[in-house]
Amino acid sequence: MAELELKPVGTRILTDKDNIVDMIEKYAKEDIGPDDVVSVAESVVAITQGRVARPEDFKVCFLAKILCRFVPQKGSLSSVYGMQSLMDAEGKWRVLFAMIIGMFAKIVGKNGVFYELAGSHAALVDDVTGTMPPFDKCLVYGPLEANRVAEEIKRRLGCYGAAVADVNDLKRALVVGASTGLDPKKLAHILIDNPFGNASQRTPIVIIKNYAAVERRTENLLSME
Amino acid sequence: MEILVTIVIVAIIMAVAVWLFIAKQGDADFEFMVNERTEFIVIAETEKTATFSCEVAFVNKGSQDGTIMDAFPRHLLPYEQFDEVEVNSRMELATALRTDNYFEAVIIPKGTGGTVIVTVTFTAKTGNIKDALQNLYDLSVDMPIDIVYQIVARTPWYIHKARMIMTCDEINRAMQAKGTAKRED
Known part of the structure; x- marks a missing residue:
């Protein structure tokens, strides 16, 4: 039975010369499935936007x-x-x-x-x-058009969804932008333990594996009740 | 008229209150304690080069947290004074060692501090480093090193310098301790 799994993905240091969607494709494409949600650190998105x-x-x-x-x-x-x-x-x-x-x-x-x-x-x-x-x-400012960035990640990677998140070690998680159909509060709860780590620029991508499968199973259980 | 006077008085009282609040709050206040630094010691030596290092403690003695945005050593040995060596220097936090001469910005909470390691490498332009540093000693050439640090806290950023002197006596002592310098008669 598929379970939620958080998989951090390392990259080189990204700069304003990089496109965040290209970089996710380069470093994480092979690990991303149709049931997964891709989350990316907001500060790194902002850096790639030159903010x-x-x-x-x-x-x-x-x-x-x-x-x-x-x-x-x-x-x-x-x-x-x-x-x-x-x-x-x-x-x-x-x-x-x-x-x-x-x-x-x-x-x-x-x-x-x-x-x-x-x-x-x-x-x-x-x-x-x-x-x-x-x-x-x-x-580093907040990213621009975080929802649009999330939609672009979802479209390009063929995943279930994508989100731009601000998470820290103080148990604070905020989803700044998400693709349609995702619940930002639920995602924030999943990311609350900061899977990006202290140095989120080293692992700016976290794949939430099996998100859709777990969601479907939960819905089925609720409908059976 | 009374309303206007009241507004002015209230504005003055508020301004004074804010000023007192800020004055009481204070700011970060950094000091690199160059006078209490450790003696330079030789940490590496080849025929052409000798590398020395020492530790310098620093403290934020202010009432607010502060950030050391950047810090680096600036050695001052002009060729007019001594032309037999090339000098390179770098500085790193003792708690975050790195050799790329990049100083990662660090927050120093009020009342705390840390230690930096200053590393100086002499490279002989001709001949060997032992003879070059012996000549430096014979000519009694001391080398000032400014620790240059950029601070940002509650107030806008500023740059300060703290000067220490790497004396020829100290260099000679370090080389002797390493067993590579000529001893004084």
Whole structure:
């Protein structure tokens, strides 16, 4: 009986000279079957899209210098460059508004409001050290058109589905984009133990083997009940 | 008019509160303790080359976590001063050894630190390295090495330098310990 299996696939370090779908085809095609879901690390998708910036290239505004001070220091937005990158992507007044509302929300015990209001980039930006060399000295933005990338992977590889995921060792998994028919929350749950590993640039692809078979079996069991 | 004055007063109070918050929060503050470094020792030697290394501790004595984005040694031995050797130097974290002279950016939590290993290789331009370094000693040539490090924390990135001196006495002592230098009379 087919069981879910997570199979990480190693690649060389990918850069903006690479096409992520071409690379998945090159390194993982032979391991991918019609019942499988291909997941790929969002930071690597972003890197292949050239969504990388050096701190030295930012023009930091006064507001970024102030607002970063109110983010706990483990977060990517706690540096002036993380905050500035968010302001560049989402607009500084939106970020200010989100910060003020987020602070009031926190006072009444509701966490995460800032990240809900500040735009999708807020949760996806990786500050320096967030990725492996040679990108460890850069900020990496979230990927563009993650759903479209997932659809393209599915179409090219003939798999059951594909997803772009942001997973870390702190038991945080977020599916940023997925092909149609996949449940992002279910995928996030499957990936929660970070099968990409610490150095997700080395193994940026994880094949979720037998996903469709297991899903069909579960549905059959439910329908029998 | 009263409303305007009230708004201005509230704005001033808020600005002062934010300024006090930031001042109290502080920032990372790195120090490479070059004065407490270990003595250079010879770690490899051939007829033409001699490689030395030492360890330098660093600490983030600030109140915030900070990131060392890049760090490298800059040796200063101009040919006008001594023209018998070529010098190469590199630096790596003691906890993340690598030989490619690439310094991987690392977060250093507040109140903690680490150690870097500075490696210096002398290559004799002509003849052997033993004679070249003996001449360096005879001419009493010391070589400054700047540890150049780029920091990013709560404030924008900056570059600092910490200077240490690799003295000819130290080089001679290391070569003697290795048994390859001429002893002083």
